[in-house]
Amino acid sequence: MDGESVRIAKDVLSAGAEAKICLPDSPEEFSRALARRGSRRPVVLGDDRALLRTVALLHRERELAEGALSLVPIGPQDALEVAHALGVPRSTPAAARVALHGAVRRLDLLVDDSDGVVLGDLLVPGVPLPVAAAPSVWGTCRSLVRTLVRPAPAPVARLRVEADGILLADVDAPLEGLTVRPVGGTAEVTVHPASAPTRHATAGTVTVSGPDFRYRADGRLTGPVRRRTWTVRAGAWGLTLPVEAA
Structure with missing residues (x-):
């Protein structure tokens, strides 16, 4: 190319x-x-x-x-x-x-229980990337869009999140998102509940389970799956x- x-x-x-x-x-x-x-x-x-x-x-x-x-x-x-x-x-x-x-x-690596690897950030749940409007169309319709379109609510999921066996979120509480990032030999875990303060943790393993969900890692959308565990491999x-x- x-x-x-x-x-x-x-x-x-x-x-x-x-x-x-x-x-x-x-x-x-x-x-x-x-x-x-x-x-x-x-x-x-x-x-x-x-x-x-x-x-x-x-x-x-x-x-x-x-x-x-x-x-x-x-x-x-x-x-x-x-x-x-x-x-x-x-x-x-x-x-x-x-x-x-x-x-x-x-560099650290996230390895999942299906032997998949993640180099960068892991985002759960994964959603399709938004499609940008063509510049000419957007320039013409900007004022009309501002008037008629309301922002869509952030998608929520009901998932169980465990970090080294410690429960960070459960299916009874809506979850806006979860980010996992391998840093310094451990995983930095950030949980964004829909109606509670953000939670942070570090762990060697992270398990997500619940109704079918997708996740985005290294720009790729994967799933749906019902359960997945990621383990940090330090300096892999x-x-x-x-x-x-x-």
């Missing part, structure tokens, strides 16, 4: 190291190329989905603790929010140079970042 950025990344990487370039045409080819990496350190050219796919594959093969990954971000900015939050440079040449000369930072994977960020 962005051949020029790929060319730039290849040129920078090949100028600074003995690089083998793989251009897989399918997820299956991607998996085979990663499995045949040998002693080479993988550098992923792509967006958050490509990074997540790589981490998930290495996790399933129980090879995530071996070595480190690098990412050269290629794609629209809204598809690279996780990468940038982790500290990956925004420009292609800068990120390629970091892949060559950066420092490895060990390594990402090459600028020296000052690592």
Whole structure:
């Protein structure tokens, strides 16, 4: 989709190291190329989905603790929010140079009971992202929309939330949302009840159960499920970042 950025990344990487370039045409080819990496350190050219796919594959093969990954971000900015939050440079040449000369930072990982992984924030319940109106239509109809449309109420869910076995919310109390973020070897848990103060906790495991619910992690919507447990794996994977960020 962005051949020029790929060319730039290849040129920078090949100028600074003995690089083998793989251009897989399918997820299956991607998996085979990663499995045949040998002693080479993988550098992923792509967006958050490509990074997540790589981490998930290495996790399933129980090879995530071996070595480190690098990412050269290629794609629209809204598809690279996780990468940038982790500290990956925004420009292609800068990120390629970091892949060559950066420092490895060990990062935490959320692993669920279906062997799925989460790199960034976990949001429960997950809802579809809003669709933006076209600029021309929005400019024309702004005053009418302000007059006729009322903000929709925030969706609520009835879920049971436990952090290391401690009950933070139950199905008898509506819940506006739950955020889980791996930080410093533990999960930072924030519960937003619909009619009570926000609650905070830190834990090694977080379990959510109740009526069918969806959750959003790393930009992806998953579910519905009735129960899911996430466990923090401290320093589970390594990402090459600028020296000052690592």
